[in-house]
Amino acid sequence: MLILLSPAKTLDFETPSKIKKSTQPEWIDESVEIAGLLKQETPASLRDLMHVSESLAELNHARFQDWMAPHPKEGSQQAIFAFQGDVYQGLQAEKMTAKQIDVAQEHLRILSGLYGILRPLDRILPYRLEMGTSLPNSRGKDLYAYWREYVTKSVVEQLEKNQSRFLLNLASNEYFRCVDAKSLPTPVIAPAFKEMKNGKYKMITFFAKKARGTMASWVIRNRVKTKAKLIQFAEDDYCYREELSTETVPVFTRG
Template sequence: MIIILSPAKTLKMEKVLNTNLYTEPLFIREASYLIKELVKYSPPEMERLMKVNSKLAQQNFMRHIMWKEEHDLSNGKQALLAYDGAVYQGISAGELSQQQLSFANDHLRILSGLYGALRPLDLIQPYRLEMGTKLKNRRGDNLYSFWKNKLTTYLKKELEGQNDNILIDLASKEYSSVIDLSKINIKVITPVFKDYKNGTHKVITIYTKRARGLMSRFIIANNIILPSDLKEFNEEGYSYNEHLSSDTEFVFTR
C-alpha cells in the first residue's frame, strides 16, 4: 500500500529535527534540470509564471540561484519535516518515532513539482514550484508533461513491490492527476472528509487538508497496511460513514 500526498507551499527549514537519518531524492537530476530552466526567469518573469506577488517572486528567484544538486543536512531538510501547512501540521512529523518515520518512508510518497516524488526522509532545499505551473521544458509546455510518464512508471514499480496494489490517494487533484492510472493495474482508494453545514455534509477545503494529514498520521502511527483498517479513523470527531462511502471512496463525516 502506498499513500500519496501533495506538498505544501510553505516550508520550515530551521534545523529542529527528531532524526538525522535522510535519503537523497530519487529524481535529483530531473530537479536539477528544472532549476536550470527556472534560473532563466527574472523576478518579474517569475511573478507571472508562478502567479505570485513580487516579494515571493524575488524569494524564489534567490532560491533557484542558491539551489545545489548536492543535498545534505547542511543545505536541506527531510521533506516530511520541512513542509508546513495544514496537511503537515496534521501529521506532526516532529513527534513521530524512528520506527514510525521508517514506516512512513516505505509507504508514503509526496508528489512535487520540482522533485517529482519524495519519500518522507528525502532531503529538500527551499523551493516553491506547484505542479500546475506552466513551465516550458524539454518534454512539453508544463510540469504534467515533464513528470507524468516518469512518475506513473515509478509508482507502478513501487506498488509491484508491495503486498498489494493499492494506492491511497490523499493528494489534491492538482497533484494526483500527474499519475496516469490507466497505465497502472491498481485499486485506488480516496478518503473524503466532510463536515456538516447548513443541513448537509460538505467538503470544506481547509478542514480537508488537515484531515488528510491526520489520516496520514493515523496510518503511520498504527502501521496500517490494510485499506479496511482506514475505516477505524476517528480523529478530531470524524468517523467512517458507510452510507456515503463506496469501494473506492471512503467518506468520513463529522
Template sequence: MLILSPSKGQQQSTAPPGVITTVPEFLPQAKQLLASLRTLSPDELTALMRLGPSLAERTYAQLHTMELDSLLTAGSPALLTFRGTAFHGINARQCSAADLTFAQQHVRILSGLHGVLRPLDRILPYRLEMGTPMPNEQGKTLYAYWAERITTHLNKALAQEQQPLLINLASQEYARSVLRSQLIAPWLDIQFKEENGEQLKTVTIYTKKARGLMAGFFIRHRLRDPEELKGFTEDRYRFRPELSTDQVWLFTRPAS
C-alpha cells in the same frame, strides 16, 4: 501506498537520531527544472508563478542560491520540512524512528520540483507548484514532465506491497500528475465533508487538516490492511459506508 501533496510552507529541520535520510530519486530531473527556472527574468518568473512583488523577489533569490547537489549529503527530510496544514496534522516531529521508517516505505509526497519524494528524502525549501504552466522537454506543463516518472516510481513501490492499493490524500492539482490508467493497483480516493443538517459540505481548510490527521493515523498505527483506515475517528470524523463506494471512501463529521 499513500500519496500526499506538498505545502508552500516549509522550514528546514533535522532528522531524529538514528534515522537515515535519503537522496530524491529524480534529482537530475529537478536540476534540469532549476536550470530552466534560472533563465527567467524576475518579471517572467512573476508571471509564470503568479506571484506578488515581494514573494517574487524572495523566490527569484531562492532559485539562484539553491544548490541541489548538496542533497547528496545534506538537506532536510521532506516529511519534516513541509509545514502546511496537512503536515501539522501529521505532526511528524512526534513520530518515532520506527514510524518514520514505515512512512519511508508506504508514503509518497508529490512535488513540482522533485516529482515524487519519500518522507526521508533530503530537500531544500523551494517554490514550484505542480500546476505551473512551465514548458519543458516533455511538453508544456509539469504534468507532462513528471507524469510518466511519478507513475513508474509508484508502480515500483506498489509492487512491494502485500495488498497493492494507492490511497489518494493529495489535492486534485497533484493527484492529476499520476497516470491512473497505468497503475498496477486500484486507486482509492478519500473525501472529508462537514455535516450541516442533511447537507454535506467540503471545506478546503478542514479537508487539508483531515488529510494530515489520517496520514498520521496511517503512519503511527503502521497500517497494513486498508480496511483499518475505516477506524479513523480523529477530530470527530467517522466513516460513512452508506455514502461510500469501492473507489471513494467518505468520512464526515458534524459541522462546528
C-alpha cells in the same frame, strides 16, 4: 499500502530534525533540468509564471539561483520535516518515533513540482513550484508532461515492492494528475472528509487538508493494510459514512 500526499507552501528549514538519517531524491538529475529553466527566469517573469506576489517572486528567484545538486546538508532539510502546511499539521511528523519514520519512508510519498516524487527523508532545498505550473520543458508544455512518466514509474515500483492492495490517494487533484492512474497495478482509494454546515455535509478545504495528514499519520502508526481497517479511521471525531461512500471514495464526516 502506499500513501500519496501533496507538498506544502509553508516551509520550515530552521528547526533541527530529530532524525539524522536522510536520502537523496530519486529523480534529482531531472530536478536539475527544471531548476535550470527556473534559474533563467527574472523575478518579474517568475511572478507571472507562478502567479505570486512580487515579494514571493523575488524570494523564489533567489532560491532558484542558489539551488544546487547534490544538496548540501547545510540549508537543506528532510521533506517530511520541511513541509509545514495544513496537511502536515495533521501528519505531525515531529511526534513520530524513529520506527514510525522508517515505516513512512517505505509507505509514504510526497508529490512535488520540482522533485517529482519524494520519500519522507529525501533532502530538499527551499522552493515553491506548483505542479500545475505551465513551464515548457524538454518533455512538453508543463510539469505534468515532464513528471508523469517518472512519477508513475516510482509509484508502480513501490506499490509492487510493498505488495500493496491499493494506493491511498491523500493528495490534491492538482498533484494527483501527475500520476497515470490507468497504469497502476492496484485500485486507487481517495477518501473524502466533510463537515456539517448549514444542515449539509460539505468539504471545507482547511479541515479536509488537515484530515488527509491525520489519516496518513494514523495509517502509518497502525500499519493499516486493508480497506476494512482503513474505514475504521475515527480520529478528530470523524466517522465513516457507508451511505455516502463509493467503492473508491470512502466518506468520513463529523459534526
